[in-house]
Amino acid sequence: MIDPSAVHDTLRRHQLVDGYPMVMDLERSHGSWLRDALTGTEYLDFFTCFASWPVGYNHPATLEPEFRAAIELAGRNKPASSDLYTTLMADFVDAFATRVTPPGFEHHFWVSGGALAVENALKTAFDWKARKVGADRCHDGDELVILHFRQAFHGRSGYTMSLTNTDPRKVALFPKFAWPRVHNPAIELDLDGGIANDIGASEDRACREIEAAFAEYEGRIAAILIEPMQGEGGDNHFRSEFLAKLREYADEHECLLLFDEVQTGFFGSGKAWLWQHHGVAPDVVAFGKKTQICGIYAGPRIDEVEDNVFRCSSRINSTWGGNLVDMVRCRKFIDIILGDDLAANVTARGAELLAGLRAMARERGQFSNVRGLGSLIAFTLDSVETRDEMLRALAERQLLALPSGERSIRFRLPLVVTAEEVQIALERVAACMPTGART
Numbered sequence: 001m002i003d004p005s006a007v008h009d010t011l012r013r014h015q016l017v018d019g020y021p022m023v024m025d026l027e028r029s030h031g032s033w034l035r036d037a038l039t040g041t042e043y044l045d046f047f048t049c050f051a052s053w054p055v056g057y058n059h060p061a062t063l064e065p066e067f068r069a070a071i072e073l074a075g076r077n078k079p080a081s082s083d084l085y086t087t088l089m090a091d092f093v094d095a096f097a098t099r100v101t102p103p104g105f106e107h108h109f110w111v112s113g114g115a116l117a118v119e120n121a122l123k124t125a126f127d128w129k130a131r132k133v134g135a136d137r138c139h140d141g142d143e144l145v146i147l148h149f150r151q152a153f154h155g156r157s158g159y160t161m162s163l164t165n166t167d168p169r170k171v172a173l174f175p176k177f178a179w180p181r182v183h184n185p186a187i188e189l190d191l192d193g194g195i196a197n198d199i200g201a202s203e204d205r206a207c208r209e210i211e212a213a214f215a216e217y218e219g220r221i222a223a224i225l226i227e228p229m230q231g232e233g234g235d236n237h238f239r240s241e242f243l244a245k246l247r248e249y250a251d252e253h254e255c256l257l258l259f260d261e262v263q264t265g266f267f268g269s270g271k272a273w274l275w276q277h278h279g280v281a282p283d284v285v286a287f288g289k290k291t292q293i294c295g296i297y298a299g300p301r302i303d304e305v306e307d308n309v310f311r312c313s314s315r316i317n318s319t320w321g322g323n324l325v326d327m328v329r330c331r332k333f334i335d336i337i338l339g340d341d342l343a344a345n346v347t348a349r350g351a352e353l354l355a356g357l358r359a360m361a362r363e364r365g366q367f368s369n370v371r372g373l374g375s376l377i378a379f380t381l382d383s384v385e386t387r388d389e390m391l392r393a394l395a396e397r398q399l400l401a402l403p404s405g406e407r408s409i410r411f412r413l414p415l416v417v418t419a420e421e422v423q424i425a426l427e428r429v430a431a432c433m434p435t436g437a438r439t
């Protein structure tokens, strides 16, 4: 086995190495603590592998012999799960579809990677719309488009690059489609949690742009796609009323409403899906990250078209149909999260973190717009420089966090985080206040 001290050099000889300077100790990282195998330092992990690791490291239930046997078996063999089925797969699909997917969403599709989950949600919509209007009327689908939002991040695959518009480096130089992109009416909060910006005017602007797009692309918009909270774009939250308006537009203009819950889904918000906080049901949800296995689930509007992608063979597919190891791990996570009511835990811990951050902001005034739900917490600094300075300081104090949008810091808490760990995080944040100007 390669020594931890040789990891970066070994990798560097063969690939780009622009990640963390630490080497993760897979054996001894535990709960909310990520241990560096190089130094033995333990970091309080409020980045959770980019919001993808839900239950803390080496959760005791993952060390139980029965689970170890199942994941080892799945790991020794890799069936082409799209076409070759196993008891492990059936056990996972049944648990996900009956305990995680909300009632009324009968269709599922599995794939590896969040971008490919979104990609297949888009294909579902293109197929649905083309069959609705008649393939001849949209030139075999060539003229169909996706209405999406500024500051959206949906991944870096073929179709999704036409929608992602955060850091331009991520999509520059690659060919893209010029699909309609509209204003994202994000809420800004004061330190009592009330709405601080003119959200009515912002939503009106978005609605005007959406209506103009429906007029310009008459009969060609296959779907409206939105992250119910934009993660990478700045932890931008929307009002339920706005999401309800999108539902109306989708129904009125006969297109699908797609929610990208790759970053927000699977209990990250304190509910299984963030859209459930708003009570606005989409037609298709793309998921990934915390679910391990990625994919989509879809509701009854899909069945308005008889030969939809969930009925017609080979329209959406891949060799492995996801990854059986991920399915087995997700199956276990469902038991852990529901069994220990980790959604309630992260709801309470997130509220404590929000309250602590707001108190700090009130006292010191160095950041604003403290916002979030459950594991998804963020605040905004006055400049990109102070944000980056604070992120560096937090890492030096062994608190791992992420940038969000232009000037925000986001935390992505493990669902197992404790009240003590939240207090430790608050102390570390207080010790890392930027030296720059007040917001």
Ligand SMILES: Cc1ncc(COP(=O)(O)O)c(C=O)c1O
Pocket: 050, 113, 114, 115, 116, 118, 153, 154, 155, 156, 227, 231, 232, 260, 261, 262, 263, 264, 288, 289
């Ligand atoms: C909202 C959202 N959609 C899609 C993706 C892409 O997921 P992946 O990186 O697994 O392809 C991400 C990744 O951060 C995301 O946050």
